[in-house]
Amino acid sequence: MPEPLTVEREPRSVRVHLHGDLALATARDVYARLQPIARRRGVRKVVVDFARAGRIDSSGVAVIGLVRSWCARHDKQLELASLDDRQRAALEMLPPPAAVVRRTLEEQVVEPVTALEVVGERVAGVASAAAALVALVAATLRQGVLVATRRRRLPAGSVGSQIVAMGFDGMFIVTLLAFLLGVTMGFQGVTQLQRLGAGVFVADMIGLSMVRELGPLIVAIILAGRTGAAIAAELGTMRVRSEIDALATMGIDPHRFLILPRLLAITVVGPGLTLIATFVGVFGGTLVASIALDMPMAAFWERIHERLAAGDFAHGLAKSLVFAWIIAIAGSHLGMRAEGDPTSVGQATTRAVVTSIFGIILFDAAFAVWGPG
């Protein structure tokens, strides 16, 4: 790109010649170059010369507005030279002193939904749901590739804030439930196995079932109820309020802006919570067992350590990852398909929870039968 401006130093002033358009494409550069000039000490006067400048858009006007306020703040004089009529008109956009704002009561226009529309929507919904699901996953993956190859970026901070929302939300309840589950299993295990004189095997039982099955499952069910429902409700609300359409008309892809951050966040949160749940569950189980059998807890942990292979953890974490994706995709899909009035948001939310729990159990069964050991 050619230089957007050249600078001519005079004893106590600076003359800046703008070249070409001062618009979205160049505003960043011009701003970066003007800022140090306007702040330089010893300069009493800044002249911005528009003789060779082209069109100015809002971003250009904003840049000039900022220069003007620095100059005012630092007691410098600013002169805008050789403005043509269009440039002068554009610069008149700079806000005048605060305007008086009149307030009114809001009135909302509610468009009725006829019974026919509801029925039609149902039928069309069933017919196109599968196609829409595939399209959603494909579009999200495509945006994921664009982000991974740095041709697009995620909204700043979106993944982090989603991780915090999903993770901290679920943390307490996951810990509590996993602990209680472990305690129940430990207690049951001890009573049953002790009769066979095999009390110490309770460690194998608790370890294996928490790591491979119950840890991932309990986290998935809680995530489905909290996070999956939240995703469907958030996206559904945005859909109903035309916010998703608004994104689309701005040329911002909703898959990248809304779904991808949630998918990435749950990819971290699902396995993360699963690890926590697993350890807390094993802790609860061994605690009960050690009290009941009057053996040190360390003995159980050692046994679990011997019996469990890295493969068992991989098995559990792999499942928790798939569960997490099922939840995020079901929530996003059903949320995005909400349409019309706010009741559809409620429906989308309920359906998201039921669908994802169904999907999780289905996948779990399939994985148990056909999956790798």
Added chain:
Amino acid sequence: MTAPLLACRDLVCGYGRPVLEGVTFDVGPGEIVALLGGSGCGKSTLLRTITGLLPPLAGEVRVLGAPIYDLDAEARGQVLRRTGTAFQQDALFGSMTVADNIALPLRELTDLPEPVIREMVRMKLALVGLTGFERRAPASLSGGQRKRAALARATILDPDLVFCDEPSAGLDPVVAASIDAALLQLRAVLGMGLVIVTHELESIRAIADRAVMFGRGTLCAAGTIDELIASRDRDVYTFFHPRSA
């Protein structure tokens, strides 16, 4: 005359079944065109089609010269970025402040530095008469204020063409007039073309250069406002002289 900002040719739009058929009209640079017609006649549907949200069942739409439905999503996005849309519901993001709503296209689509973005937001808020509303939540605004905030967001990238669905529906005449004023002010400063869906006779008289009227599933009249007011066509006459019917 230069190429039209919007060109519709024998457009049929609807949801599976046609809602509107035989829609042919243009919007020229800097022109304000009103889309008129009774409630439910398909104005919002047409608007969805010309803003790239609902593919037409037949016919052609060119936005800023580009046949948007023949382009891939990426290229269509590029064209749509040069337009702005204010929805019938304001479609402000409830979880963001007014300023963040308006700044969103800038933050997402440009690499402008933050101070410039804030200055641009301040400017656009001033243009729509909402100076000082930066940090408010959309839920705390009145209906008219929300519409004007949505207008500021729709015009933040200095679009060549802006679409507004019922900007003053459900608002009292004073607030409605303030929205008309904001639209005129934006056009004066940005030189953009405007397509407005509205029922408000006052508003049409005040700001539209031309109007296109729909009824009975098709385009039934088009012309300058004066031509339409003088028209003897029954539907048009009834619309412009509601009390005489």
